[in-house]
Amino acid sequence: MTTIALYARVSTTEQDPERQIEELREHVDKDYSNAEVATYADVISGTETGEDYTALCDAIAADRFDAVVVHEISRLSRVGAGEIADFIRHALEHDTSVESLDVGLSLRVDDPEIQQSVYTMVANIMGDLA
DSSP, X not given: OOEEEEEEEESSXXXXXXXXXXHHHHHHHHHSTTOEEEEEEEESOTTSOOHHHHHHHHHHHTTOXXXXXXXXXXXXXXXXXXXXXHHHHHHHHTTOEEEETTTTEEEOTTSOHHHHHHXXXXXXXXXXXX
């Protein structure tokens, strides 16, 4: 069975991550039929590391997921270019693909290494621009 992690982050308590989560669920329902889904959501500035983000990274390290899906690549971090690249590298090293819905960016475990590198660079640029 395919296992998917959804990750959502909002920056303030006035915001609700539910909109992101609903859109992520719709995507997974459409593209990953019968997948087992786990949801992680933080309400924290993107310049800080949230508890669910840390738990997600730990679950990836434990090889629990086939893919992580985010609404926007910038939801992963706004700490700087390195953090998004580190997350992607960590995921791919543990056979976990990464997808971002906003621009259709998909880094798959079975993609050629050069494609993974280029997409990671694009993801970093997009995260920096956000």
